[in-house]
Amino acid sequence: MTRTVFERSDVIPLVAEVFRELGYEGASMSAITTRTSLSKGSLYHFFPGGKEEMAREILAHVDGWFADHVFKPLEGTNPQHAITLMWDSVDAYFRSGRRVCLVGAFALDETRDRFAVPIKSYFRRWIAALAGALARCGMNDVVAHRLAEEAVVSIQGALTVARALGDSDVFKRTVKRLRKRTTITSS
């Protein structure tokens, strides 16, 4: 018998995928146990607070990933390059629209009220970081903020529609269009 031994940091991505696919309410403990092949005992060992603690850790984990791969680069010294990298990261992270945004999914139903703070700060920081990068590329501040908001809005919508239609091309087209619009050619 193989008995795999995990540590907390190994478990989070596994559980995250279950929440992502089933939503907060849909992700029952038994669904999590079967899909992670971890028993309830192990899960409660890692997360004594149960589902709520799991989801909170996962939101922090997602936010951390975006901070490292998207937000911090955008807030850094090479904004134009960071924007290009952002679109690569976004396309890879969401598997060209085959993977939904956990934070966006949590935002739609009452789950939002439970995790209002991390959900709000994720979107605020993304929009602010992108707006700042666009502004430092020479774009007018107000225009930059509007375009950043439009970009984040479009990504979320593209994930919804792509999954609704079962057509990842919707997402790919959206990213392509946004990539073009956020590439500042100082001509």
Added chain:
Amino acid sequence: MTRTVFERSDVIPLVAEVFRELGYEGASMSAITTRTSLSKGSLYHFFPGGKEEMAREILAHVDGWFADHVFKPLEGTNPQHAITLMWDSVDAYFRSGRRVCLVGAFALDETRDRFAVPIKSYFRRWIAALAGALARCGMNDVVAHRLAEEAVVSIQGALTVARALGDSDVFKRTVKRLRKRTTITSS
């Protein structure tokens, strides 16, 4: 004691609002009973198939509303006027972003698999109807389809981000921008 007597058509909008706020999994029968002030007995009288039948009826009801107020006008003889009306209807229906899209919410988690057909056809028809209207306003077919897709994507994303930030202005700005972009000035 007041005993209100309903018929099926009265119940659907009430239950719809519960699904919209709590999601399919989150909308438990007890949540539906308390929020509609209808007992389980009454609900199962109207919907012998339980939650699944309720959700199916609600999806049909939403689709019917959009057919009457959005799709059919777009498919009709006055496309430019229909597009203007669409933005009025969309803004009113989603309460300027304070009300989420039930179909979009269902699309994100595994609920999509259960209701794949109605979810898909809702978005397909919306995009196709808007694309057709834009084309009949003189826009190139391919461009019209891309813009229609962009519009529906943006609406869904705006609902997500508006709710995430608790800021309906995101939605209002999005509608304003799309309204402008879909107004063809044959100059």
Added chain:
DNA sequence: GTCTATACAGTGATAGAC
């Protein structure tokens, strides 16, 4: 850190009185 066994509240669903 893993697991099984168990508690018990909440789930969808049904039956039958009014």
Added chain:
DNA sequence: GTCTATCACTGTATAGAC
């Protein structure tokens, strides 16, 4: 068409052996 009572089952969570 309304309701309450009740069903079997699944939900989260806990305890304790290994």
